[in-house]
Amino acid sequence: MNDAPELRDPEVMTILGRGRIEITGRLVAASNATLFGTASVDGVSVKCVYKPVRGERPLWDFPDGTLAGREVASYLVSEAAGWHVVPPTVLRDGPFGTGMVQAWVDTDTTDDLVDVCAPKKVPKGWLGVLRARDDDGRPAVLVHADHPELRTMAAFDVVVNNADRKGGHVLAGDDGHVYGVDHGLTMHSEDKLRTVLWGWVGEPLTEEIVDALGMLRAELEGPLAERLGDHITLTEIRTLTDRVDGLLGVGRYPEPSGYGPAIPWPAF
Structure with missing residues (x-):
């Protein structure tokens, strides 16, 4: 096999969409069927995760069989904003x-x-999210790095209404970039934001994030809405647009809504 292209190389999308998929393992800790393997075209392979719709676990608040499409919709939003938070993602047979x-x-x-540690062992510059106690009753703190790409991810999660941003869904890639994975619980029309990335509550959005939101808003007036329509409902597209408008209008990271848990369980 030839060397795999870099993760953000456009060739990756072509290989994921057209390549022959070979399954080599399963991620047993995942709640839905999550298979690991490769997609290959003309001797070039890309390692990939494959989540078949038939392996999705039914949920009371998300329609059956829609999680795979929501993952693709999240990727489309990430790309339209120029954030590249989500690894290349397709829906296919x-x-x-x-x-x-x-x-x-x-x-x-x-x-x-993202980590849980004793209060006295919080890394310098990291941001606290939640104080708790461990299984032995000792104080513990949920914290995350004050990283510019995490700031972007936090804004992305607000936009896509991510109900499941666990610490284990934040990946520091070997290519030097930060990625978020597992976006099946996104795009709901009701407020369901649950995330471990609450460290910037009330802080102003950076100029770069505001510019990206403006670009995303413009794209939602064009072909992006049609592409999203293959994966989510018209109501969900409208509320997605409302969330972008709301974030642009306030210009700050929001506080938890208070209508449900603010952090997913488990947090990792």
Whole structure:
């Protein structure tokens, strides 16, 4: 096989969409069927995750069979804003039927960006989210890095209404970029934001994020809405647009709504 292209190389999308998928393993900790393998075209392979629709676990608040499409919709939003938060993602037929296929992110497992630690061991410059106690009753703090790409991810999560931003869904890629994965619980028309990235509550959005939101808003007036319509409902597209408008109008990171849990469980 030839060397795999870089994660953000446009060739990756072509390989994910057209390549022959070979399954080599399963991520057993995932709540939905999550298979690992490669997609290959003309001797070039890309490591990937494949989540067939038939392997989705039914949920009371998200329509059955829609999670794979929501993952693709989140990718489309990320790309339209120029954020590149989500690894390349497509919806296509695979060995077990239609499903989401996403480029695998190679990571340095020693470079965690979200952690739980003792209050006195919080890394310098990191931001606290939640104080709690561990299984032995000792004080613990949920914290995350004050990283510019995490700031972007936090804004992205507000826009897509991410109900499941766990610490384990934040990946520091070997390519030097930060990625978010597992976006099946997004795009709902009701407020469901649950995330571990609350460190910037009330702080102004950066100029770069405001510019990206403006670009995304313009794209929602064009072909992006039609592409999203293949994966989410018209109501969900309208509320997505409302969230962009709301974030632009306030210009700050929001506080938890108070209508439900602000942090997913488990947090990792």
